[in-house]
Amino acid sequence: xxxxxxxxxLSMIVFTIGVFGFLTRRNIIIMFISVxxxxxxxxISLVAFSFYLxxxxxxxxxxxxxxxxxxxxxxGLAILIAFFRNKPTVNIDEINIMKW
Amino acid sequence: xxxxxxxxxxxxxxxxxxxxxxxxxxxxxFIKKKEALAFLGIIGTVIVxxxxxxxxxxxxxxxxxxxxxxxxxxxxxxxINLILTILISVKYITVEKxxxxxxxxxxxxxxxxxxxxxxxxDLILIYLGLELMAMSTYILAAFIRNDIKSTEAAMKYFMxxxxxxxxxxxxxxxxxxxxxxxxxxxxxxYISKNGLIGNKTLILSIIFFVVSFGFKIAxxxxxxxxxDVYEGAPTSITAFMSVGPKAAGFSxxxxxxxxxxxxxxxxxxxxxxxxSILTMVIGNVIAISQTNIKRMLAYSSIAHAxxxxxxxxxxxxxxxxxxxxxxxxxxxxxxxxFSIVIMLRKEGFSGxxxxxxxxxxxxxxxxxxxxxxxxxxxxxxxxxxxxxGKFYVFMxxxxxxxxxxxxxAVIMSVISAYFYLRIVMYMYMQDPEQEITLTTSPAMGLALxxxxxxxxxxxxxxxxxxxxxxxxxxxxx
Numbered sequence: 040x041x042x043x044x045x046x047x048x049l050s051m052i053v054f055t056i057g058v059f060g061f062l063t064r065r066n067i068i069i070m071f072i073s074v075x076x077x078x079x080x081x082x083i084s085l086v087a088f089s090f091y092l093x094x095x096x097x098x099x100x101x102x103x104x105x106x107x108x109x110x111x112x113x114x115g116l117a118i119l120i121a122f123f124r125n126k127p128t129v130n131i132d133e134i135n136i137m138k139w
Numbered sequence: 140x141x142x143x144x145x146x147x148x149x150x151x152x153x154x155x156x157x158x159x160x161x162x163x164x165x166x167x168x169f170i171k172k173k174e175a176l177a178f179l180g181i182i183g184t185v186i187v188x189x190x191x192x193x194x195x196x197x198x199x200x201x202x203x204x205x206x207x208x209x210x211x212x213x214x215x216x217x218x219i220n221l222i223l224t225i226l227i228s229v230k231y232i233t234v235e236k237x238x239x240x241x242x243x244x245x246x247x248x249x250x251x252x253x254x255x256x257x258x259x260x261d262l263i264l265i266y267l268g269l270e271l272m273a274m275s276t277y278i279l280a281a282f283i284r285n286d287i288k289s290t291e292a293a294m295k296y297f298m299x300x301x302x303x304x305x306x307x308x309x310x311x312x313x314x315x316x317x318x319x320x321x322x323x324x325x326x327x328x329y330i331s332k333n334g335l336i337g338n339k340t341l342i343l344s345i346i347f348f349v350v351s352f353g354f355k356i357a358x359x360x361x362x363x364x365x366x367d368v369y370e371g372a373p374t375s376i377t378a379f380m381s382v383g384p385k386a387a388g389f390s391x392x393x394x395x396x397x398x399x400x401x402x403x404x405x406x407x408x409x410x411x412x413x414x415s416i417l418t419m420v421i422g423n424v425i426a427i428s429q430t431n432i433k434r435m436l437a438y439s440s441i442a443h444a445x446x447x448x449x450x451x452x453x454x455x456x457x458x459x460x461x462x463x464x465x466x467x468x469x470x471x472x473x474x475x476x477f478s479i480v481i482m483l484r485k486e487g488f489s490g491x492x493x494x495x496x497x498x499x500x501x502x503x504x505x506x507x508x509x510x511x512x513x514x515x516x517x518x519x520x521x522x523x524x525x526x527x528g529k530f531y532v533f534m535x536x537x538x539x540x541x542x543x544x545x546x547x548a549v550i551m552s553v554i555s556a557y558f559y560l561r562i563v564m565y566m567y568m569q570d571p572e573q574e575i576t577l578t579t580s581p582a583m584g585l586a587l588x589x590x591x592x593x594x595x596x597x598x599x600x601x602x603x604x605x606x607x608x609x610x611x612x613x614x615x616x
Binding site: 074 | 263266267270274277278281284285286287288290291292293294295297298301302305308309311312313315316319320321366367370371
């Protein structure tokens with residue numbers, strides 16, 4: 040049986056990869072995928088906790104997170120398409136009309 | 140196991156709000172005149188205000204959802220914000236050529252999210268309310284979809300908002316793993332029963348919460364999205380989100396940190412205090428160099444979040460009451476200032492440059508007088524409401540022993556006078572460079588009357604609001 044610690048360490052590693060990807064990559068789609076990675080890292084730890092605590096709350100929250108993440112993806116991509124029509128780029132460094 | 144139908148009494152305002160928002164979404168298909176939808180929205184909101192006031196206190200859905208004085212106060216704030224936003228939008232969205240019915244539905248949904256946040260007593264519900272509020276606001280920020288600035292603002296807001304909610308979730312997961320529950324009251328009992336005060340995992344989750352809520356209230360160093368989003372978004376939405384989501388963020392900070400982490404007061408106040416000071420300093424100092432009034436008001440709203448945080452940091456019931464008081468006052472004066480900005484907007488003329496205000500008093504004395512009141516109030520000059528708000532927050536902070544932060548806050552208010560009063564100076568002491576015509580409507584006039592009256596009446600007779608804030612938290616914190 041896999042110990043709880045392994046799951047938590049895995050979740051931390053995935054979350055950190057997500058944060059790192061969000062902060063260093065310049066492509067909006069990749070940044071967006073990094074956020075999804077962070078959310079799924081949370082899901083891993085929630086399900087692990089839920090299993091080891093023998094409690095259903097964690098599972099319920101995971102279902103909510105998955106469905107909210109789907110809605111978030113729809114809205115995010117819609118905004119990206121609306122932006123892309125005005126300025127065809129996905130590079131975050133070129134989204135710079137407003138600064139300071 | 141028998142299924143028990145939950146008691147719907149405490150959740151009535153939210154249910155009615157959902158119904159009205161969905162009804163507007165449907166009615167939009169048949170109604171050609173979108174002003175009718177605005178009217179429908181206002182009528183609906185008034186009904187929700189009534190139900191918010193008469194709803195009996197109590198919990199439902201197994202303690203997840205609570206209706207109490209604290210939530211009622213914040214709900215009234217959100218509903219006032221909603222009514223004022225609808226009033227200032229009616230004319231503006233035709234000028235911006237975004238006269239779509241969904242606009243009203245989304246502000247209602249966003250307010251619904253805030254109301255759920257104010258009533259949530261469970262981390263799951265907090266997350267859901269926060270996402271409902273945030274996602275509706277992302278869409279509203281991008282509402283002028285042919286405008287590159289508006290879509291860029293929404294893009295930035297969306298990316299950082301999604302990033303920050305991931306932090307909130309990780310914090311929730313850590314708390315769930317440590318305490319085995321997501322209910323705020325049970326977390327507090329678990330902590331005190333098992334002697335977890337000072338537990339490192341819980342401190343980590345508090346830090347994650349501060350990051351996430353800091354994004355929502357635009358506290359430095361999590362403020363980077365605010366100026367860009369406030370500048371790019373439609374001005375009515377800027378007014379809406381500089382008050383609503385910020386107040387909702389504060390309601391959650393109060394709920395989570397007071398109710399669940401009351402025993403961690405030393406830890407979280409030590410994290411929030413530097414944040415509050417940085418927020419006041421950076422917000423006010425950078426606002427000085429701004430030439431765009433929406434951007435200037437964005438930095439000013441960052442600075443105001445810093446003042447309001449001072450009340451929360453004290454950890455006393457009076458402290459949170461003073462913050463609630465401050466947020467209510469801030470709603471009136473800030474929406475007032477933004478409605479003047481909206482009035483200057485007309486087709487082919489943005490009116491967001493500070494230079495545009497030169498000599499406004501010559502041709503439009505009444506508008507200028509109102510702007511003067513709002514600017515004085517934002518600075519904190521008596522007899523306006525802004526003074527009362529600051530006075531109570533600073534007094535509670537001093538009572539709790541935070542003297543140095545209050546001294547910094549007062550110095551920062553003096554600095555803020557520079558950029559607020561510069562607008563007054565431009566209006567009254569300079570000659571007009573161009574002919575400015577105002578875009579007015581009866582709805583806008585009503586909004587201006589409400590905000591001006593609110594700013595002045597609370598400034599002269601503050602006791603009813605202060606008492607209301609204090610009464611609403613009795614027995615909760």
